[in-house]
Amino acid sequence: MILVFCELKDGQLRKPSAEALSEGRRLADASGKQLGALFVGASCAGADDAAKYGADVILTAEGGTLASYSSDAFAQVVADAVKAKGATVLLAAATAVGKDVAPRTAARLAAGYASDATGLSMVDGKLQAVRPVYAGKAFATTSFASAVQVATTRPNVFPAAEKAGVGATEALAAPTGDFKSVVKEILAKAGGKVDLSEANVIVSGGRGMKDGANFKLLEEFADAIGGVVGASRAAVDAGWGLPHSMQVGQTGKVVSPTLYIACGISGAIQHIAGMSGSKFIVAINKDPEAPIFKLASYGIVGDLFEVVPELTKAAKAMGIGSN
Amino acid sequence: MKILVALKQVPDTESRIKVAADGRSLDPADVKWITSPYDEYALEEAIRIKEAKGAEVVALSVGTDAAKDVLKNALALGADTAVLLKGDGQGDAFAVAQMIAAYVKDKGFDLILCGNKGLGGDNAAMGPMLAELLGVAQANVVVKLELGDGTFSAERETDGGSELVVGALPAVITAQKGLNEPRYASLKGIMAAKKKTIEELDAAPAVAGAQVSALALPPERPAGRKLEGEPAAQAQALLQALKDEAKVF
Numbered sequence: 200m201i202l203v204f205c206e207l208k209d210g211q212l213r214k215p216s217a218e219a220l221s222e223g224r225r226l227a228d229a230s231g232k233q234l235g236a237l238f239v240g241a242s243c244a245g246a247d248d249a250a251k252y253g254a255d256v257i258l259t260a261e262g263g264t265l266a267s268y269s270s271d272a273f274a275q276v277v278a279d280a281v282k283a284k285g286a287t288v289l290l291a292a293a294t295a296v297g298k299d300v301a302p303r304t305a306a307r308l309a310a311g312y313a314s315d316a317t318g319l320s321m322v323d324g325k326l327q328a329v330r331p332v333y334a335g336k337a338f339a340t341t342s343f344a345s346a347v348q349v350a351t352t353r354p355n356v357f358p359a360a361e362k363a364g365v366g367a368t369e370a371l372a373a374p375t376g377d378f379k380s381v382v383k384e385i386l387a388k389a390g391g392k393v394d395l396s397e398a399n400v401i402v403s404g405g406r407g408m409k410d411g412a413n414f415k416l417l418e419e420f421a422d423a424i425g426g427v428v429g430a431s432r433a434a435v436d437a438g439w440g441l442p443h444s445m446q447v448g449q450t451g452k453v454v455s456p457t458l459y460i461a462c463g464i465s466g467a468i469q470h471i472a473g474m475s476g477s478k479f480i481v482a483i484n485k486d487p488e489a490p491i492f493k494l495a496s497y498g499i500v501g502d503l504f505e506v507v508p509e510l511t512k513a514a515k516a517m518g519i520g521s522n
Numbered sequence: 523m524k525i526l527v528a529l530k531q532v533p534d535t536e537s538r539i540k541v542a543a544d545g546r547s548l549d550p551a552d553v554k555w556i557t558s559p560y561d562e563y564a565l566e567e568a569i570r571i572k573e574a575k576g577a578e579v580v581a582l583s584v585g586t587d588a589a590k591d592v593l594k595n596a597l598a599l600g601a602d603t604a605v606l607l608k609g610d611g612q613g614d615a616f617a618v619a620q621m622i623a624a625y626v627k628d629k630g631f632d633l634i635l636c637g638n639k640g641l642g643g644d645n646a647a648m649g650p651m652l653a654e655l656l657g658v659a660q661a662n663v664v665v666k667l668e669l670g671d672g673t674f675s676a677e678r679e680t681d682g683g684s685e686l687v688v689g690a691l692p693a694v695i696t697a698q699k700g701l702n703e704p705r706y707a708s709l710k711g712i713m714a715a716k717k718k719t720i721e722e723l724d725a726a727p728a729v730a731g732a733q734v735s736a737l738a739l740p741p742e743r744p745a746g747r748k749l750e751g752e753p754a755a756q757a758q759a760l761l762q763a764l765k766d767e768a769k770v771f
Contacts, residue, residue, distance in 0.1 A: 311731025379659030380689025
């Protein structure tokens with residue numbers, strides 16, 4: 200079996216999990232295996248969504264010690280499910296929870312682990328992963344030595360393809376015992392906006408923004424086209440009050456949206472490393488020699504303080520954000 | 523309190539990456555090596571705990587003799603002692619976690635700090651793997667850490683938000699940018715570090731779970747085009763192109 204650790208948000212399958220499931224279905228078909236979806240948490244209501252993405256079996260473990268996220272409790276229940284089902288491949292989306300639980304589970308299973316995969320295949324019955332290293336300056340093909348192979352899938356890379364599965368459900372018991380850590384409180388929520396790593400459209404600002412307050416221009420444009428605002432390291436480190444969670448680059452978030460619009464960003468190597476996986480890149484910069492233009496699908500040499508408001512206006516006039 | 527800080531030597535972020543002749547590793551020519559930036563936050567946090575409550579800080583790295591630079595720097599910044607687990611530096615995160623776990627066992631560490639990921643390998647795996655092998659708590663991508671009596675309370679970054687993880691010590695905590703502002707080494711620290719020796723041990727045997735079988739540079743991006751005209755015309759042309767050619771909207 201290929202088992203996919205899935206996450207729900209407000210009772211619905213999260214998109215990165217749907218992507219991981221779809222990729223799991225493809226690998227299961229390629230290797231003649233069954234696809235299992237595993238849900239763990241306070242409540243697994245909504246888990247039957249997994250059948251839409253090809254799950255043959257839906258496993259749920261809820262309540263008790265699993266009511267709040269606990270790294271060790273979750274790793275135990277996931278590892279036990281892998282063993283009980285004889286799964287040889289375990290996938291999870293590379294989300295905050297996926298990246299926390301998957302490596303711990305891998306160690307528990309003495310399994311090799313590939314994080315943030317952008318390509319997966321089955322070679323001689325074993326998983327093989329392609330994953331970005333040096334924040335995307337290179338790609339490493341990872342082969343596994345272990346009987347069980349664990350990987351996380353980078354959000355926004357694998358298509359979420361609906362394909363009806365059997366979706367037989369099976370409940371697993373929550374583990375008992377004394378676990379070492381637990382999430383006590385959610386301090387800040389993402390709100391209505393998606394995280395940068397999952398965003399389809401990102402509008403990012405750099406040193407050329409001149410001041411944190413000017414990011415309002417980017418927010419207005421991003422709102423108009425359904426995007427999320429990011430920033431370069433130069434902007435985050437400039438003391439403009441921008442949080443590190445906005446930073447795109449090798450020491451920030453590595454993103455792969457469909458569209459990345461870089462405003463006033465020159466294109467330092469460490470920034471490029473974090474966004475060169477974007478499908479389309481737009482550069483808006485005063486300096487025609489800025490390295491970012493070498494990557495750009497579309498370049499605008501000009502003053503972002505003139506261009507961006509025009510973009511917002513034009514996007515609204517064209518009704519772009521509404522579809 | 524006894525704190526271990528695990529540090530990794532990595533290529534500088536401004537390095538251009540070249541693939542070595544073997545087709546699966548990094549060509550080390552022209553690469554400038556640094557301490558992984560996330561590990562610097564881990565070390566700074568350990569030193570701050572030492573200053574606030576008193577602690578013994580042990581800096582550790584797994585690698586070849588070259589990794590001694592990282593440890594010398596850690597000593598200059600305030601680590602009390604330094605240990606190099608000598609290996610070929612080729613193991614995956616799981617192998618490194620096993621080597622560190624073998625060293626840590628029975629030494630009475632209350633806290634193990636490291637970066638949330640090693641820059642370059644980008645696995646973000648060693649910390650949680652080490653926590654599992656040691657059977658202790660973990661908190662990853664931590665931006666705020668408070669220690670109680672045998673407990674910890676850590677704020678960690680989640681997808682667009684943050685959450686508070688509480689747990690028992692010993693624990694493995696992996697640092698994120700924002701946890702603190704790392705200091706620079708003082709001349710006094712650098713001089714004092716020169717008198718200290720780095721303990722060198724052979725890394726315990728470990729089994730890798732995965733290996734890199736090929737390393738390749740990303741494909742060249744197709745050539746783009748510049749949009750000319752006044753700002754309003756450029757804006758119009760861009761959105762039209764994104765809609766009609768790229769079909770983004």
